[in-house]
Amino acid sequence: MTSLPETAAPAAAKSSRFATVLRTPLGITTIFGVLMVLFMVIFGPIIWGAQSTVADFGQLSAPPGPGHPFGTDAGGRDVLARVMTAARLSVSMAMVATALGVCGGLLIGLLPVVVPRRGARFIVSATGIAIAFPSLLMIMVFSVAIGTGVQGAVLAIGFAMMPSFGRLAQTMSASVAGRDFVLAARILGVSKTRILLRHILPNVAEPLTVNASLAAGGSLIAFAGLSFLGLGVQAPDFDWGRLLNEGLEKIYVNPATALAPAAAVVFVGVVFTLLGETLSRGFGIEPLLSRRPRALQKIAAPKPEAVETAQEDTVLDVRGLRVAAPAGANWTHPVNNISFQIRRGEIVGLVGESGSGKSLTCMAVAALLEDPLDVSAESVRFDGSELTQDGKIPSRIRAAALRKQLGTRLALVFQDPSTSLNPALQVGKQVAEIGQLHEGLSAKEAQERAIERLGDVRIPEPKRRAKQYPYEFSGGMRQRAMIAMGLMGSPALIIADEPTTALDVTVQRGVLGLLKAVNKEENAAILLVSHDIAVVTGLCTRVLVMYRGSIVENVDVEDLIAGRAKHPYTQALLAAVPTMKAEKGEYFATIPEGTVFSTSVAEPIAEEVA
Amino acid sequence: MSETKLREEATSPKSLAPKLGKSPWGGQWGAFLARRLGRLGISIVVLVTVSFLMIRLIPGDPVRNALGIMASQDVVEARREALGLNLPLWEQYLRFWQGLFTGNLGDSFTLQMPVTTVIGQRLPATLEIAFMALVFMLACAIPIGMIAAALTRGGRRRGLELGYTGVSGFIAVIPEFLIGVGLIYVFAVQFHLLPVAGRSGPDSYILPVLALSIGGIAGVSRIVRAEALTVLGQDYIRTARAKRMSSWRIYMRHALPNLLTSSLTIGGLVLGGLIAGTVLVEFIFSWPGLGMTIVASIKDKDFPLAQGVIIVYGLMVLLVTLIVDILLVLLDPRSALKEN
Numbered sequence: 001m002t003s004l005p006e007t008a009a010p011a012a013a014k015s016s017r018f019a020t021v022l023r024t025p026l027g028i029t030t031i032f033g034v035l036m037v038l039f040m041v042i043f044g045p046i047i048w049g050a051q052s053t054v055a056d057f058g059q060l061s062a063p064p065g066p067g068h069p070f071g072t073d074a075g076g077r078d079v080l081a082r083v084m085t086a087a088r089l090s091v092s093m094a095m096v097a098t099a100l101g102v103c104g105g106l107l108i109g110l111l112p113v114v115v116p117r118r119g120a121r122f123i124v125s126a127t128g129i130a131i132a133f134p135s136l137l138m139i140m141v142f143s144v145a146i147g148t149g150v151q152g153a154v155l156a157i158g159f160a161m162m163p164s165f166g167r168l169a170q171t172m173s174a175s176v177a178g179r180d181f182v183l184a185a186r187i188l189g190v191s192k193t194r195i196l197l198r199h200i201l202p203n204v205a206e207p208l209t210v211n212a213s214l215a216a217g218g219s220l221i222a223f224a225g226l227s228f229l230g231l232g233v234q235a236p237d238f239d240w241g242r243l244l245n246e247g248l249e250k251i252y253v254n255p256a257t258a259l260a261p262a263a264a265v266v267f268v269g270v271v272f273t274l275l276g277e278t279l280s281r282g283f284g285i286e287p288l289l290s291r292r293p294r295a296l297q298k299i300a301a302p303k304p305e306a307v308e309t310a311q312e313d314t315v316l317d318v319r320g321l322r323v324a325a326p327a328g329a330n331w332t333h334p335v336n337n338i339s340f341q342i343r344r345g346e347i348v349g350l351v352g353e354s355g356s357g358k359s360l361t362c363m364a365v366a367a368l369l370e371d372p373l374d375v376s377a378e379s380v381r382f383d384g385s386e387l388t389q390d391g392k393i394p395s396r397i398r399a400a401a402l403r404k405q406l407g408t409r410l411a412l413v414f415q416d417p418s419t420s421l422n423p424a425l426q427v428g429k430q431v432a433e434i435g436q437l438h439e440g441l442s443a444k445e446a447q448e449r450a451i452e453r454l455g456d457v458r459i460p461e462p463k464r465r466a467k468q469y470p471y472e473f474s475g476g477m478r479q480r481a482m483i484a485m486g487l488m489g490s491p492a493l494i495i496a497d498e499p500t501t502a503l504d505v506t507v508q509r510g511v512l513g514l515l516k517a518v519n520k521e522e523n524a525a526i527l528l529v530s531h532d533i534a535v536v537t538g539l540c541t542r543v544l545v546m547y548r549g550s551i552v553e554n555v556d557v558e559d560l561i562a563g564r565a566k567h568p569y570t571q572a573l574l575a576a577v578p579t580m581k582a583e584k585g586e587y588f589a590t591i592p593e594g595t596v597f598s599t600s601v602a603e604p605i606a607e608e609v610a
Numbered sequence: 611m612s613e614t615k616l617r618e619e620a621t622s623p624k625s626l627a628p629k630l631g632k633s634p635w636g637g638q639w640g641a642f643l644a645r646r647l648g649r650l651g652i653s654i655v656v657l658v659t660v661s662f663l664m665i666r667l668i669p670g671d672p673v674r675n676a677l678g679i680m681a682s683q684d685v686v687e688a689r690r691e692a693l694g695l696n697l698p699l700w701e702q703y704l705r706f707w708q709g710l711f712t713g714n715l716g717d718s719f720t721l722q723m724p725v726t727t728v729i730g731q732r733l734p735a736t737l738e739i740a741f742m743a744l745v746f747m748l749a750c751a752i753p754i755g756m757i758a759a760a761l762t763r764g765g766r767r768r769g770l771e772l773g774y775t776g777v778s779g780f781i782a783v784i785p786e787f788l789i790g791v792g793l794i795y796v797f798a799v800q801f802h803l804l805p806v807a808g809r810s811g812p813d814s815y816i817l818p819v820l821a822l823s824i825g826g827i828a829g830v831s832r833i834v835r836a837e838a839l840t841v842l843g844q845d846y847i848r849t850a851r852a853k854r855m856s857s858w859r860i861y862m863r864h865a866l867p868n869l870l871t872s873s874l875t876i877g878g879l880v881l882g883g884l885i886a887g888t889v890l891v892e893f894i895f896s897w898p899g900l901g902m903t904i905v906a907s908i909k910d911k912d913f914p915l916a917q918g919v920i921i922v923y924g925l926m927v928l929l930v931t932l933i934v935d936i937l938l939v940l941l942d943p944r945s946a947l948k949e950n
Contacts (some may be wrong), residue, residue: 046858047878048791079772080642129649129652129653129656130656131658132882132927132928132931133654133882133924133927134882134883134885134886134888134927135886135890136883136886136887136921136925137886137923137927140889140920140923141661141664141905141920142662143908144664144665144668144908144917144920145663145664145665145667145668146669148742148908148909217783221785221788224785224787224788225787226894228787228890229889229893230905231905231909231910244788244791248791248894251791251794251795251799252799253797255795258791258795259791259792259795262791262792265781265785265786265788269783269784269785270783272704273779273783346649356765366936368848368852369849370795371766372766396857403854404854406854407852407853407854410850410852412837412852414845414849419844419845419846420845420846420848420849421846421849422846422849422850422864423846423868424867424868425863425864425867430849431851433855434853437853437854437855438854471669472869482849485849485853487843509939524671561881585843609681
């Protein structure tokens with residue numbers, strides 16, 4: 001909650017934000033709750049005050065009945081009246097103590113900004129030590145020193161709240177103090193005090209208000225606890241804690257004597273929490289909840305026989321693939337109706353700018369996209385098996401045979417090897433897993449094969465390396481391990497999604513060479529995603545060019561190199577590749593901002609959009 | 611402690627942590643221990659000094675205060691002499707430290723025996739319920755948080771998510787002593803199932819442990835859920851899914867180990883509050899532990915006893931924090947050296 005909104009929202013935006021928040025169920029509940037609490041605090045003692053001390057000796061600890069909705073306590077007094085009357089003392093003590101805690105905390109928190117460095121460090125570490133002790137313990141200490149009673153309790157709880165507010169104000173003022181506008185003010189020679197009052201305080205105020213509201217609930221509960229222990233409010237005064245203390249003894253006779261004050265404490269505690277939540281959303285510290293769009297309408301049922309039987313030598317046959325993503329109340333299509341084929345043993349490049357849908361395409365055909373993304377297609381056939389069901393690719397493939405096929409015949413290599421391996425598991429175990437899952441190997445056999453595969457991808461000392469964790473591997477090694485993982489089965493297709501982007505140029509060559517070798521030795525086809533034309537032309541035989549969710553060109557690498565690409569977007573991409581032959585001082589070719597190409601296949605003219 | 615703060619403390623500093631050398635016993639490890647023990651030392655000095663001053667700062671004469679106005683001046687003087695209250699403050703302070711090192715915390719006014727003896731008798735009961743509550747809390751909160759995360763990740767099952775956050779948020783707001791009252795009402799008053807007071811058979815542990823842990827289960831499971839959502843969004847979970855294993859295996863083998871460190875950190879941070887929570891819970895269930903003792907000693911103005919118990923409570927909290935910190939470094943040498 002210490003994260004601040006990036007820029008302070010203008011007042012108008014803020015008030016409309018609050019208007020939105022107050023219309024949500026949360027906001028409405030909060031308003032209702034706050035009004036209830038205010039009513040109890042203001043009118044509780046006025047309406048029920050007199051009745052709360054009248055003892056009805058004919059009805060001691062009477063159960064609920066006419067005249068006494070919650071019954072009477074051990075002294076024959078009306079429980080409802082006492083609970084309502086106690087509201088004012090209970091809530092106001094909590095408010096006063098919170099105010100004390102906030103003021104003291106602000107002092108502790110903002111002092112480091114103005115005092116010399118040494119003093120500042122002392123204050124910060126003292127706060128750190130104080131915060132290590134639970135507040136209840138601090139309350140105990142203060143109540144020994146100050147004594148029991150209303151005053152003592154308020155001081156004890158107020159003081160005990162100071163360190164945590166101090167810490168909050170410290171972290172927030174430190175983060176504000178490091179921001180550009182404060183640094184600028186400092187360079188301009190504005191005094192520390194002025195910086196504090198003009199720049200830091202307003203920025204700290206909002207999160208502090210939210211936390212004060214939450215803390216008020218906490219301090220209400222602390223008071224209840226203290227009085228319940230008999231260390232807080234003393235007779236003849238009474239708050240909810242003391243009512244609870246008295247009521248607990250009679251819980252067998254009239255449970256309401258204990259349950260009513262308990263419910264009151266919980267109710268007001270919840271209201272304070274809700275108020276904190278509402279404020280937090282209103283200030284923009286926490287995001288407003290957005291609604292999900294309605295379920296996507298089923299696309300027209302696919303024609304099962306329309307797809308001609310895939311050729312024997314096709315490993316991946318994609319027809320009419322579409323990925324839909326919720327955007328506000330509507331759906332967008334980051335991948336829109338694409339079709340392509342990959343033959344066995346072929347290396348195909350998939351290029352395009354970021355956001356063109358390359359990675360989504362890969363994940364979609366690998367059946368790895370999950371809700372809320374929606375993947376539909378006429379047909380996606382991998383290695384002879386149809387992946388779609390009723391025109392959709394489900395986020396979980398259930399059929400065991402198909403899972404085995406995907407697990408062993410489809411390998412995936414991702415962009416960032418440092419995050420793709422599980423940091424908590426040994427590399428060898430991660431590589432071995434496929435063997436255990438799908439090939440019925442024992443843990444030992446799988447481990448042996450994993451070591452063999454790690455050796456195959458040219459990781460030195462595979463036996464020792466297999467027992468290491470990913471953080472002990474270099475980036476290139478990790479990517480080799482990912483490839484080894486794919487080789488545990490007998491892959492027919494390797495989908496490599498920017499496999500070298502996160503790597504050093506020198507390491508890149510090794511990884512690409514390895515992919516090429518795997519392609520040759522295992523006859524595994526490769527779908528290589530890249531935004532680097534040089535990488536693609538060096539490795540692939542054919543290139544798919546993707547733009548705004550569509551495949552706009554399907555071209556042989558030879559034609560591409562020879563300048564026979566047809567689509568203007570492909571030509572623009574090619575022109576944007578810097579060459580060593582360029583003259584000194586020449587600008588790099590770029591695609592001008594605002595240029596929109598056509599997404600239809602290989603059309604000659606680019607439209608200029610203002 | 612608020613939930614967001616907990617989560618922050620449990621997660622944020624780690625990303626800034628420097629990388630450790632290969633062996634956790636290298637130079638950085640030594641520096642970590644030295645720094646950590648140094649802070650423990652300072653905290654102990656602060657704790658002892660505060661509890662020493664606490665009594666000396668009471669307005670008026672603490673002994674007169676304790677014995678009441680009816681006590682004769684001679685008795686008060688004798689008691690003051692026995693407590694060393696007539697000595698200069700610095701000498702009292704030195705004697706206090708000396709007493710601490712020799713295991714002498716003075717005699718209780720009310721119980722007429724050494725404070726250390728009283729603490730020795732009462733401490734085990736408190737530790738028992740605190741430890742059981744912690745184990746129970748983690749054993750429930752981690753699975754609940756993980757299941758909630760698995761079911762509601764990626765914005766699915768909005769209804770369940772709202773229900774879960776609503777109910778767990780509501781329970782987390784209720785303090786342990788009110789949960790205790792509720793438990794008594796349900797299990798003892800309504801159904802006569804469980805004993806409500808004292809420490810006798812195994813069933814007498816159930817209600818105090820439940821009262822101590824239920825709020826924590828709600829609060830901690832929320833944090834575990836948030837953490838699990840982060841873990842489930844990581845690339846290595848996608849790698850695991852690409853291997854086409856069962857969801858169960860993904861959660862247990864690939865997600866859980868990455869959750870344990872942060873969950874333990876949170877558990878450790880909660881434990882301090884849990885120890886403090888024993889005060890109220892013991893009071894409700896007449897549990898013969900330190901919590902009962904401290905409440906009674908403050909009420910009876912038995913200052914030496916209150917002082918001793920506060921020091922013991924403070925030490926427990928400090929030690930628990932230290933143990934959790936060291937455990938974390940052992941579990942995850944990369945990430946736990948977070949200070950500075």
